[in-house]
Amino acid sequence: MASTNTGAVRKKALDVLRSGRFIMGKEVEFFEQEVAHYLGARYAISCANGTDALVLALHAAGIGAGDEVLTTGYTFFATAEAIMQVGATPVLxxxxxxxFNMDPLELERSITSRCKAVLVVHLFGLPAALSEIQAVCDRHGLILLEDCAQTFGASYQSRKIGNFGLLGAFSFFPSKNLGGFGDGGLVITSDLKAAETVRMLCNHGSARQYYHECSGYNSRLDEIQAGMLRVKLNHLDEFNAQRKQLAQWYRELLKDTEVIFPDDREEHIYHQFTVVLPSGRDMIKKRLASKGIATAIYYPLPLNKQRALADHTSIVELPVCEQLAEHCLSLPIYPNMTREQVQLVADELIRAV
Incomplete structure (x- = not known):
């Protein structure tokens, strides 16, 4: 985080500590208002983490036992886990x-008679092909939901991600483009009934203190996280612009190599800069580590190969997911990274390849 904002974040945390109000206070209220305005959503309901946001969104969409939900086979496990937690079955x-996003053609081929919704994931900061995916949903009467954990602030056709489906779910895990200093999550919607359901479920199924309409969750964003996220939200567009500049530098430096890198897309906000290597991915990762360069593999095992899903979904072959899982590597990218640091990473990667 930029040093000029560190003092503001520290002050906000101290202000909350001095207030003595840590749960369901003004910081959460103001954050929800500000984040709804930023995203262009009618309602924004904060919660404890991004996984809860997915579970809450699925509940509010009426997804439950006997339903199937189509989602990508290449994402963090929480996406499929949330579907299973509401009693539904993920279809990969x-x-x-x-x-790296859901293929609309494969989506249409995967629909069964029990499918009720599509949970689309916008991976690595790039919005999925929403026009095509929405068209598939419309043709088959499916509810569209969005997993926006990695795309906070991204837009598609001039609208912020999260507003295309009935509900959009976000994560404020510290490494995200808008990251907190702990866990946190958010659900947005422009549907009043869905918003009321999410807000009630967040608070033990209660719309009024000590009166409970259903069994819910204890899933609330705390005041300190909300306050610090308010400070960072004011600088998010600046941070995302820096990520775009870093990605452009990477493209310039890697353009005449065997490394396959993300295309220049206006809507991409580069939560990750993920490249595809011709071979030797694990050895290259180790070599970069020996030079003090931290890289990451997202995700080494696609969902159709995960043991935890073996009894919960039909096992299918996902050749593109499996191929990319063996060859992809995410390079360092973060606000305030310098051109010299990007040059160093690129040089060492080229040598290793």
């Missing part, structure tokens, strides 16, 4: 090799 869909 292969991805587009250029975007």
């Amino acid at each position: 869909v292969d991805i587009d090799s250029e975007t």
Whole structure:
């Protein structure tokens, strides 16, 4: 985080500590108002983490036992886990090799008679092909939901991600583009009934203190996290612009190599800068580590190969997911990273390749 904002974040945390109000206070109220305005959503309901946001969104959409939900096979486990937690079955869909996102053609091929919704994931900061995916949903009467954990602040056709489906779910895990100093999550919607359901479920199924309409969750964003996220939200567009500049530098430096890197897309906000290597991915990762360069593999085992899903979904072959899982590597990218640091990473990567 930029040093000029460190003092403001520290002050906000101290202000909350001095107030003695740590749960369901003004910071959460103001954050929800400000984040709804930023995202262009009618309602924004904060919660404890991004996984809860997915579970709450699925509940509010009426997803439950006996339903199937189509989602990508290439994402963090929480996406499928949330579907299982509401009693539904994930149906895994292969991805587009250029975007890492759900392939709309594969989506339509994967629909069964029990499918009720599509939970689309916008991976690595790049919005999925929402026009095509929404068209599939419309043709088959499916509810569209969005997992926006990695795309806070991204837009698609001039609208912020999270507003295309009935509900959008976000994560404020510290490494996210808008990251907190602990866990946190958010659900947005423009549907009043869905918003009321999410807010009630967040607070033990209660719309009025000590009166409970259903069994819910204890899933609330705390005041300190909300206050610090308010400070960072004011600088999010600046941080995302820096990520775009870093990605452009990477593209310039890697353009004449065997490394396959993300295309220049206006809507991409580069939560990760993930490249595809011709071979030797694990050895290259170790070599970069020996030079003090931290990289990451997202995700080494696609969902159709995860043991935890073996009894909860039909096992399918997802050739693109499986291929990319063996060859992808995410390079360092974060606000305030310098051109010299990008040059160092690129040089060492080229040598290793």
